[in-house]
Amino acid sequence: MTNLSLEEAKTKVKSLRNQLNKWADAYYAKDAPVVEDATYDKSYQELEKLEAQFPELVSSDSITQRVGGEIKSNFSKVEHEVPMLSMGDVFSKTELKEFDERIQKAVGHRVAYNAELKIDGLSLSLEYEDGRLVRASTRGNGSVGEDVTANARFIKDIPQTLPEPLTIEVRGECYMGKESFAKLNTERDAEGKQVFANPRNAAAGSLRQLDAKVTKKRDLSTFIYTWVNPPEQITGQHQAIKAMDKLGFHTNQTGHRFESMDEVFKFIDEYTEKRDSLSYGIDGIVLKVDDLSLQNKLGNTVKVPRWEIAYKFPPEEQETIVRDILWTV
Numbered sequence: 503m504t505n506l507s508l509e510e511a512k513t514k515v516k517s518l519r520n521q522l523n524k525w526a527d528a529y530y531a532k533d534a535p536v537v538e539d540a541t542y543d544k545s546y547q548e549l550e551k552l553e554a555q556f557p558e559l560v561s562s563d564s565i566t567q568r569v570g571g572e573i574k575s576n577f578s579k580v581e582h583e584v585p586m587l588s589m590g591d592v593f594s595k596t597e598l599k600e601f602d603e604r605i606q607k608a609v610g611h612r613v614a615y616n617a618e619l620k621i622d623g624l625s626l627s628l629e630y631e632d633g634r635l636v637r638a639s640t641r642g643n644g645s646v647g648e649d650v651t652a653n654a655r656f657i658k659d660i661p662q663t664l665p666e667p668l669t670i671e672v673r674g675e676c677y678m679g680k681e682s683f684a685k686l687n688t689e690r691d692a693e694g695k696q697v698f699a700n701p702r703n704a705a706a707g708s709l710r711q712l713d714a715k716v717t718k719k720r721d722l723s724t725f726i727y728t729w730v731n732p733p734e735q736i737t738g739q740h741q742a743i744k745a746m747d748k749l750g751f752h753t754n755q756t757g758h759r760f761e762s763m764d765e766v767f768k769f770i771d772e773y774t775e776k777r778d779s780l781s782y783g784i785d786g787i788v789l790k791v792d793d794l795s796l797q798n799k800l801g802n803t804v805k806v807p808r809w810e811i812a813y814k815f816p817p818e819e820q821e822t823i824v825r826d827i828l829w830t831v
């Protein structure tokens with residue numbers, strides 16, 4: 503229940519409807535979602551809650567009254583055997599220190615961490631049977647995603663077959679490099695099409711294309727960072743990434759295993775500096791307890807692992823021009 507007055511609720515409902523209609527039109531009309539599902543869903547649920555609390559505000563033209571009101575994608579659904587979890591976010595080194603202290607307290611000793619750049623893309627799961635790619639799917643809500651196998655076949659750095667007949671699942675981030683993003687937007691602008699607000703939306707819009715031939719024209723990449731239930735000879739996150747690299751997956755080589763938080767802080771400072779010069783977007787650093795058995799011991803809360811945290815950089819000066827064009831349409 504919100505503590506909004508009827509007047510305030512009316513304003514809020516109006517702006518939510520306006521926003522959701524724009525997003526839904528972009529999704530249906532141009533089949534290029536300009537926003538992450540999670541963002542759309544959050545606003546949609548907020549509108550539903552307000553309409554439930556203020557029934558006098560419900561109107562037949564509200565997107566919640568539309569049969570297909572929610573973003574229904576035409577992809578078939580994929581149930582994730584192992585849920586794709588969310589990530590806890592922190593925004594300061596103090597909070598990272600507290601995270602480390604919590605972990606040390608829980609396990610009774612200091613732990614090593616694997617620090618990874620937090621790639622600004624969308625999550626992707628890749629499933630292989632006897633060494634052949636059989637399914638690619640998006641994260642969706644963490645439990646149910648979309649089948650994008652046909653599209654994934656056109657992402658050049660995804661191995662279609664593995665050097666060994668393994669039946670495994672790996673997960674990573676699908677992203678569009680900064681240069682490819684700028685090129686795509688220039689082309690779209692020249693064609694009078696709506697430009698993408700940022701590389702993450704461009705990647706999402708390009709991967710979640712119903713017509714895989716469109717994905718083929720888009721320059722998408724991946725960084726793979728998780729081996730789901732790896733063989734027992736793999737005991738650490740850093741080792742897992744090295745092993746996936748050997749299998750032909752594209753991994754991010756900047757990841758580093760650290761024994762102390764001081765080294766982690768140096769890594770954070772280094773990539774706060776280097777961020778703009780990278781050829782792909784990052785929005786933070788992901789810190790994971792490296793030892794996989796400790797990860798299992800620490801377990802997860804409902805949606806978030808206790809053994810991992812994402813340190814988010816302060817938002818950089820976004821190129822607001824694109825955003826303005828987008829929102830004024």
Ligand SMILES: CC(C)(C)c1nc(N2CCN(c3ncccn3)CC2)c2cc(C(N)=O)c(N)nc2n1
Nearest residue numbers: 540587588589618619620621625675727728788810
């Ligand atoms: C395996 C865990 C759960 C620890 C995990 N989860 C991740 N993510 C979860 C939340 N995600 C998410 N996405 C949409 C909505 C909610 N959560 C987006 C991926 C990771 C993302 C990156 C990255 N971006 O580079 C990374 N190097 N490691 C990750 N590791």
